[in-house]
Amino acid sequence: MRTAIFFMILFISTLHLTAQSLTQNTSKTKVTFKIKNIGLNVDGTFSNVAISSNFNKDDVSNSFLNATIKVNSLDTGNNTRNKSLSEKDYFDTSNYPDIVLKSTKIKKESVSKYILTAQLTIKNTTKTITIPLQFSENENSITLTSYFTLNRRDYTVGKKSWVMSDTVKINVVYSADK
Secondary structure: OHHHHHHHHHHHHHHHHHOOOOEEOOOOOEEEEEEEEOOEEEEEEEOOEEEEEOOOOOOHHHOOEEEEEEHHHEEOOOHHHHHHHHOOOOOOOOOOOEEEEEEEEEEEOOOOEEEEEEEEEEOOEEEEEEEEEEEEEOOOEEEEEEEEEEEHHHHOOOOOOOOEOOEEEEEEEEEEEO
8 A cells, every 4th residue: 555655646746747837937028020011110019928838848748838918018119000009900909908829739849849739819810820939948947939920811900901011920939937
């Protein structure tokens, strides 16, 4: 009986060690975007980003990465543009205050490269997307970096436009303490 209890405790301890509970480092986590408007790049950031994760490079089948972005934290450096983007034709923040990402699968490509499959919800539209992740770590933290594009019209953010690109370039840096 003592042997069974010992192995049960050892098994539970092993499960606990493989689960890598992480705490987001908000000062190092960034979500930025770039879109062409009238031929010029418009840069922006979302400052209120909450990411929860249980990322384990050695056990990605039990790992997850979920995020919630407060849309009203958007800043393009232009108050008039920020206000316009929060209105109904774009993000409609009064009805849809959050952008939500829920991971469904993480696949390891190499030691430092992973592919995240997730459900991305913007406004009232949810689509499955794949996001490349670049992984790095040190003794106390991990960093996941990603560059990808989205079509803003897939999520009814704005209408067809001759002056504004449909393609939005996204850059995410997620830093978490172990």
